[in-house]
Amino acid sequence: MIRVEGIHKHFGPLHVLRGITFEVPRGEALVIIGPSGSGKSTLLRCINLLVEPDEGKVFIDGVQVNRQDIRPEWARQQVGMVFQSFNLFTHLTVLENVALGPIRVKGVAREVAEEKAKQLLARVGLAAKALSYPAELSGGQQQRVAIARALAMDPKAILFDEPTSALDPEYIREVLDVMAALAQDGMTMVVVTHEMGFASNVAERILFMDAGVIVEEGRPEEIFGNPKHERTRAFVSKILR
């Protein structure tokens, strides 16, 4: 579903990604862990081309998307994204937030888009908040709306960039539950997170990144229980303590 080959990215003198290659098969929930500054967010942003890789190839469903003749908007329609800071459109109601993409990108009729938006809001447990504004919601509610907004575009996969890092502890559970249900339904997901409970229960595979490279990958029990690399062991021991 998603494949990246030899991705490099520089920000000025910083060499943030140093040759990343991996693949996410359809229906897999992949979790990426690693210390801050290791390039996890940049890697996600390279997949939907919010950041353009300097080198390497990004494939979505077999099609290379970082090419001159493919519009980045096309790639971004295929792959949804959920941000650490939610980024809901503050001037629109919850319903309008979810329906905006289908209406303005896909040209879906407003009534149809809003009907579907209501269903998606029900799916994330927020049908009653359709006419609220984002600022009237808790962080957990906002993030669930953001997930509904991503789903509204019928993406083939969704990227989650530390979706619970900005949440108060009491709201983390409800967001993770929605994500786990999505994984259960077979959504292809790439999740950057520090939630080790989620990583071990929901992820089929875990990548450990450090300093712009993938140090180790494996099943959750391997990464957490029996890491092969010293760097993985050091990181895991810090976060599992």
Add this chain to the structure above:
Amino acid sequence: MATTEATVSRRTDPVSIPRGHLVRLAEMVGGGSIFLVILQSVLGFDLFDRDLWSSYGSIFVAGITRTLTYIALVLPLSVSVGFALGWVRVSRFRSLAWPATVYIEFFRGVPPLVIVIFVSILGPTLFPERFQSVELGLILGALAIGLHSGAFQGEIFRAGFQSVPRGQLEAALAIGMQPVPTMRYVVLPQALRLSLPPLSNEFAVLIKDTSLMAIIAGGDLFHLSQRFMDQSVLTGAGELHWLFIIWTAVAVVYFAMTFTVTRLMRLLERRVHARSLEGISI
């Protein structure tokens, strides 16, 4: 549930003028009239002096018409220029930013009067001979006022654009929106929340700045009124107190024009205002 209904009604009927506005407008007109009555009783002359208005009336109307024409020409131009400058200064096309900066610094620093004079005199010479006329000079002079105001509006728009967090843009791009719809549906509505109040200010200034056209005999309200005063009061053909009547009438007209525009801007402000994002009230 009351708030929900309020939202729904506001959204289905977004352009209706709220009743409160009409009431306030009536209050303003009433208050203004009372003020004028008191003014003329204190000054001791009749604001509706028959002798004056029989000769000045048609000039007055012609001046208003011409001034409104200038405003209709200049206001849209200045907003377009301002919007473009503001966008360019925050756009990813870095190379366009410095010409915009040069433009803004130039027009902010040079007196609009000088610009109007230069453009109205030299501008027509750039056109083929058969197009050259006094009217062309006037139109170019008026456009110069718009270009001048556009520089100020550019900074107002830039401030608005820069107030929109980067995450809003990324979220729009991440659902596959293209740059222009992103601007139209995500960035602009949020930028306007910050930009509309100073934009109203600038519009009020711009409306009154059309009186600069008087320096090149623009035929606007200010110019015609001044000429009438010269030809009647100062030659002794009219009475001295006409002077007060004329300029009071002129002031009332400019006030009515700016007031109308700034009230319309208030309506626009209500439209981009998002519930629960209200500022503080101390």
